[in-house]
Amino acid sequence: MRDKAKLKMKVNGKTHSVEVEPDASLLEVLRDQLNLRGTKKGCEEGECGACTVLIDGLPVVSCLTPALKCQGLSVETVEGMEDGKKLHPLQEAFLETGAVQCGYCTSGMLMSSRHLLEKNTNPTAEEIKIGLSGNLCRCTGYVQIIEAVLSAVKKIKESEK
Amino acid sequence: MDWEAYFLPQSLEEALAILEEKQRAARILAGGTDLVLQQRRARNKAKMLVDISRIPGLSQIVKEDDLIHIGAMCTHSDAANSTLLNQYLPALSCACSQIGSPQIRNMGTLVGNIVSAQPGADAALALHAFETSVTIAAYAGTRQMSLPDIYAGLGLCCVDSTRELITRITVKIPGKRMVNAFERLSTRGTLTLPVVNTGVCLELHDDDSVASSRIAVGPVSPKPFRAVKAESFLVGKKMNAEVFQQAADMAARESQPRDSLLRGSRDFRRSMVSVIVRRALQRSADMRLTYEG
Numbered sequence: 001m002r003d004k005a006k007l008k009m010k011v012n013g014k015t016h017s018v019e020v021e022p023d024a025s026l027l028e029v030l031r032d033q034l035n036l037r038g039t040k041k042g043c044e045e046g047e048c049g050a051c052t053v054l055i056d057g058l059p060v061v062s063c064l065t066p067a068l069k070c071q072g073l074s075v076e077t078v079e080g081m082e083d084g085k086k087l088h089p090l091q092e093a094f095l096e097t098g099a100v101q102c103g104y105c106t107s108g109m110l111m112s113s114r115h116l117l118e119k120n121t122n123p124t125a126e127e128i129k130i131g132l133s134g135n136l137c138r139c140t141g142y143v144q145i146i147e148a149v150l151s152a153v154k155k156i157k158e159s160e161k
Numbered sequence: 162m163d164w165e166a167y168f169l170p171q172s173l174e175e176a177l178a179i180l181e182e183k184q185r186a187a188r189i190l191a192g193g194t195d196l197v198l199q200q201r202r203a204r205n206k207a208k209m210l211v212d213i214s215r216i217p218g219l220s221q222i223v224k225e226d227d228l229i230h231i232g233a234m235c236t237h238s239d240a241a242n243s244t245l246l247n248q249y250l251p252a253l254s255c256a257c258s259q260i261g262s263p264q265i266r267n268m269g270t271l272v273g274n275i276v277s278a279q280p281g282a283d284a285a286l287a288l289h290a291f292e293t294s295v296t297i298a299a300y301a302g303t304r305q306m307s308l309p310d311i312y313a314g315l316g317l318c319c320v321d322s323t324r325e326l327i328t329r330i331t332v333k334i335p336g337k338r339m340v341n342a343f344e345r346l347s348t349r350g351t352l353t354l355p356v357v358n359t360g361v362c363l364e365l366h367d368d369d370s371v372a373s374s375r376i377a378v379g380p381v382s383p384k385p386f387r388a389v390k391a392e393s394f395l396v397g398k399k400m401n402a403e404v405f406q407q408a409a410d411m412a413a414r415e416s417q418p419r420d421s422l423l424r425g426s427r428d429f430r431r432s433m434v435s436v437i438v439r440r441a442l443q444r445s446a447d448m449r450l451t452y453e454g
Contacts, residue, residue, distance in 0.1 A: 002166070025197075061268070065193065134265065136352075
């Protein structure tokens with residue numbers, strides 16, 4: 001029998017201590033142990049982006065990230081985007097523009113978009129395409145998703161006025 | 162994925178001591194983008210992993226005289242955004258900016274790209290356009306190896322990650338006046354392997370004739386390939402479109418791509434070698450980056 005390992009990490013601002021299998025992926029720990037099921041399991045090969053989360057502010061694929069790599073680090077998931085009961089402007093914009101169809105890619109898209117807007121508060125459509133290039137969507141054809149990010153940019157600017 | 166223990170050493174000495182103690186049951190892990198997949202597909206079954214991400218100083222890119230050192234934890238994103246690399250080795254930063262996806266570039270490292278030893282790996286291929294060496298640390302001591310010597314065959318690297326690790330890559334900045342560029346052809350813009358790729362570097366005399374040249378092409382042989390006939394053809398020539406076309410055609414003739422369901426037929430890929438080498442030569446000439454040591 002192999003021993004479980006202690007993992008202490010911050011998830012969405014809150015410190016969690018969990019006992020994990022030494023070979024668990026971050027994705028498995030988030031979904032199965034912390035009950036944060038917004039992060040999706042897609043290809044499990046790092047190619048679809050459905051499992052994208054931020055580690056210390058950078059988007060990564062949680063399916064290829066050993067959970068224990070996150071020891072002492074800060075992880076952000078889609079569950080951390082809303083503020084109390086209020087959705088993040090990106091989430092509102094995704095709903096309003098029809099950027100959510102089957103919804104499987106959405107949380108990954110939101111995490112990549114969030115990182116993009118933190119780096120670049122006024123991206124062009126081309127910059128959005130590059131920022132979201134690691135996230136695949138098989139429903140929307142991407143048009144509404146790019147519209148959603150542009151619309152969120154407007155919302156954020158208006159709220160800051 | 163089946164590993165029984167996971168270590169996060171805080172120093173290089175600690176990492177090497179773990180490898181020594183575990184007698185080849187433990188393996189070095191950096192970004193994990195290749196190794197975690199290999200573990201899952203049972204191609205590589207390490208019992209224990211030694212994650213080097215907490216060792217201080219390994220993410221740095223620093224210049225020391227005419228050398229640039231790139232640490233073992235330097236990711237493709239770090240390289241793509243590096244002012245130093247963009248100034249001196251744009252072929253390398255450009256290659257790193259096109260690997261995988263933004264997420265993969267935030268995880269995968271340049272050293273991992275070398276250790277996986279794929280002949281078309283963009284970062285490693287671009288490094289072949291320069292005089293590149295690596296520093297390898299083992300419990301018994303440290304050694305240097307030049308980059309081409311590190312390839313033992315397709316997907317095989319001389320560095321044994323159960324006993325040792327590459328701590329840094331060192332690239333010599335060529336000459337006073339040099340230009341370099343990277344080109345890649347792929348079926349999509351992202352998350353795709355290259356059909357063919359190339360890194361070129363030219364050193365120039367004051368009259369803009371070519372003093373020396375390096376043309377690396379991938380994946381057209383089991384290891385990253387240098388188009389040596391095209392390289393020597395360019396020496397002494399003045400840079401112009403006709404000369405570049407001739408050199409590119411020579412590079413295509415000496416390349417040996419295989420028929421590939423993923424990458425295209427041998428004939429197509431060979432003709433594409435000519436296209437990307439010509440583009441890379443032209444683009445590097447357009448840059449006229451002058452190196453003021």
